[in-house]
Amino acid sequence: MKKYLLSLFTLILPFLTFAQETTSQKIDTLFKDYTGWFVDAIFYEIPFTDTFQLPWVLIVLVGGAIYFTIYFKFINFTGFKTALDVVQDKYHDIEKHGADTLYGDSTPNEGENIIETLRDDSAEGEVSHFQALTAALSATVGLGNIAGVAVALSIGGPGATFWMIVAGLLGMASKFAECTLGVKYRDVGEDGTVYGGPMYYLKKGLGEKGKGYGGLGKVLAVLFAIFVIGGSFGGGNMFQANQAAAQFVKLAGIENSNGGLYFGLVMAALVAVVIIGGIKRIASVTEKVVPFMAGIYVLASLIILGANYKYIGDAFMLIYEGAFSGLGIAGGLVGVMIQGIRRGAFSNEAGVGSAAIAHSAVRTKYPASEGIVALLEPFVDTVVICTMTALVIIITNFDGHFMEYGTEITEGVELTATAFDSVIPHFSVVLTIAVILLAFSTMISWSYYGMQGWVYLFGKSKLADLTYKVLFLFFVVVGASISLGAVINFSDAMIFAMVVPNIIGVLLLTPVVKAELNRYLKAIAKKEDAIEDGATDFSDHM
Template sequence: MNRNNKVMLSIASFLLPVIGFAQEATTEAAEKGIDEKIDDAFGWATGDYVNAVFYQIPFTDEIKIYWVLFPLILGALFFTIYFKFINFTGIWRAIKVVQGKYEDIEKHGAEMLYGEDGIANGVDINKVDNLEEHIDEVSDEITIDGDIKDTIRDESSDGEVTHFQALTAALSATVGLGNIAGVAIAVSVGGAGATFWMIVAGFLGMASKFVECTLGVKYRDVGPDGTIYGGPMYYLTKGLKSMGLASLGKVLAVLFAIMCIGGSFGGGNMFQANQAAQMVENITGGTESFMYGYRWVFGLLMAIFVGIVIIGGIKSIAKVTDKIVPFMVVTYVGAAIWVIIARYDMIGDAFMQIIDGAFSPEGVAGGAIGVLVQGFRRAAFSNEAGVGSASIAHSAVRTKYPASEGLVALLEPFIDTVVVCTMTAVVLIITGNVNPENAGLADADAILLTSDAFASVISWFPYVLTLAVVLFAFSTMISWSYYGYQAWAYLFGRTSRTEYTYKILFCIFVVVGSAASLGNVIGFSDAMIFSMMVPNMIGIVLLAPKVKKEMSKYIEAIKLKRQAID
């Protein structure tokens, strides 16, 4: 069976049960609308898998913990200690990398420019009058003439995007509705204390993100035309093979790729479309809205815009995200700061609630363990640290030192969880939206809770938030389409047919997500995201020594530059 036939078989095996159930639903409940039919079919098709992923290990009658949290938390703790708390010590250097302070050595290599013992490219740099002119001359000597179609990189070095573009492309897939709806769900179920554990999870996740994104660059493939193929599929296969674990690497890579495709359809697509449709429907009248019962129409329009962007690949995606993401984050955080300043007298009390609730929660199901679980679960869904998805975008960066991009990547959980999620939680707390009445809040209402919290201080902000939600959803979908396609291509090959099959399916799921209920969508979304984490975490723990060597190499390159300049 050739690859194209495998593609069609995989599509048929996934869609036939859904189609069959939809036909049965039509016979049994003809009065149901199309939205309800889609929801019923989707819930029926994914329910058993979701239950398996989120099986809770019962430690006592009251304490039950999701098994998937153990590899996530333990792995992040291991990386934090193994890399000597790089999630704290590496922040300032990461900022310098994003600013381009080391762009010359990342582009051409420290030895090429500054050399060992002061000799670079046959020239004693100690005798060079103008070091910058020397660097320009060396750069000119190794520059490739002409431009490669469909890349946005400097063709003189491996990679397609800049550090900033790689960061924003990955951030666009993480900073999004998980920060708005996800935080509201966490604090509604887990109370104010869940915020503390989200922050802890964010800091720990920085170490995991550093490791996986360093590996993404180290083991990426570069095609003949300069196009980059990277991510867990490649570092699990190539990295573990280099350690004599080829069979394990292949199995883990295939499992990850399958889960990544599911994650791109779930958390990276349907969840985003669903929440965007929910916000637009609510702001236009709720049950009186022209969209009520016809959210699939909104999904169809969103699918068209998503399709236009994703056809262009990482080049068009990065060009969109490096403009949308900074605007969205600044707007959202700015509004949060506005609300916090307006209620400045409640800030102290809010943080007391967060600390008290983290260790001595009252009236919250599951006690302190329940609060911790909610915080970690929502943080993981929001920043995706340990999941491996972001390394697919980061692998396309231009650098000769993989650890440089690992440092850039550790900023993601900090921005996404420590900053943005905390802002959302504090707004919810100081506006009085975290209380026992909201503990049983339906998932579908979570995003509206955040909207109401902002509206209590900025009456017109729900309109701005609706726009932000649509943009958040849009940017997340286009980035996840890239992740999903890379996994799809790894399994089925890189042909025009397989590419457009995936992208058309992706756009179809935008429509499905808009129409389905949040309960079914969010369960499937969480399940896919956490499933990706298992094979990825096994691999990156085994490959941690490789990352330590890459970090040492990059530090030595920076020292070489400093010595030459000094």
């Protein structure tokens, strides 16, 4: 496969050089003419008053998150400690063999269909809980955490941070629900390859509810597959490559117009090496890259906060006051709330359904175990990393020397770099490296998301697999080479169009999620009770 990909790169290089010089504007105009209606429809803002509008897709995302939070009795908070335990493999033994087999009665559950689950209860899968978490995080922890937060603050002021955190906390329940379903209804091929995500729980899950829902499920599954493919080529690929290339060319001081093209070719080659290996290779990379880059970024943030510890209290006061007053911000309180919730919801993608694809590949007998792990994702992405960015910007901008709240900016990365550079000289170099790594990890995870949608529509064959990967790599180079504003707008709309079929399906399948949660919690309780009574803890021997 590597030989074929190399040959294809050689063939498309002249075309891309030509495209860069002659067709960029034409492509942009063409997409705008034919897809503008779709973009406008997805991001349509409902006018509630003359002073503010609310995007309908945001209402669906936040409304669903609130419902799931209440329905699952605040699993966002009550399941947090359990999530940390699961990531550390505390319950690895029962997830591999079943609580009844190891700590329960003498029923021979091993290798059989357990009657309580009414499904094949094998612990098939390709990655660990931690690998699944980092693979999903690599798709959400990205430029939104660095550039998007700065843009949100420029529009909504410090108070937007509060509502950003609220959106992250609520989104934890959405991630729990959709990722539980992703494992519950996944398909496992004869070679052990896992195929999962909303496409499968929409079709199979709704199909279980009866004829009236079966047809709806199939239609929603196809729509989701189409949207996730479009999103993977655009927002999950071309946008990332474009922004990474721009940062690299700027840092390197490359004036040659082909700088982005060459960067794209190198990036595509690196992406190819990873995605050819499938989710196992992707997970093995993300479990190293994500903690590293997040750790560097958080450490730098902590250094700045430590150097300015006297102002942390004042920063939180600004956040609190701004969250409930909205003084000086367009739209007042509601304007601040919208900016914060929008950034939080759009950053962690809770409710979009994309993360359920990565999480579905986990090795476990209990679907809810991965749902519980998944709820950590919005917490890390939004509550921790986005808040860190916001605090750094607020503290270093007390005198308003590089940003005026209420005045929208367009270059979010540059503003964040300015904030860091004011305390750590030349940190913008490290930030550029972080942007490239973030873009790279986002691309490899979204390649997996898009491929799952592709094989769902076109079949699980080597040809379908190869075709998608070649197209994906082609768009990496295109994204880094030319300006595609309207194309990116369209692909972003495709990503958030995923919300519609996903939220409908998850809402209808919440009783299934609750049943799986209860089953897993009972398994945990059985193990803990048995150990208290003197039974062996098998997790230490596996």
